[in-house]
Amino acid sequence: MDILYLLIPLSAGLVLLILGVFGWALHRGQFEDLEREGERILQDDGVAFDERQSRTGRRPQQFPTN
Numbered sequence: 001m002d003i004l005y006l007l008i009p010l011s012a013g014l015v016l017l018i019l020g021v022f023g024w025a026l027h028r029g030q031f032e033d034l035e036r037e038g039e040r041i042l043q044d045d046g047v048a049f050d051e052r053q054s055r056t057g058r059r060p061q062q063f064p065t066n
Helices: 004-027 034-040
Strands: none
Touching: none
């Protein structure tokens, strides 16, 4: 029963923190234009992925996988 004296204020603080972060994101315009971000992945940015598509004949830099 004593743990409730700790958990209830912590839960209330967490809810206030989440609401604060959400309000900050809303104020900064994070949710203004969702359509453009959804269509951005469909646009061609001209990046070549292999030698046949590349204009210079060089392969793009690849990072080693461990």
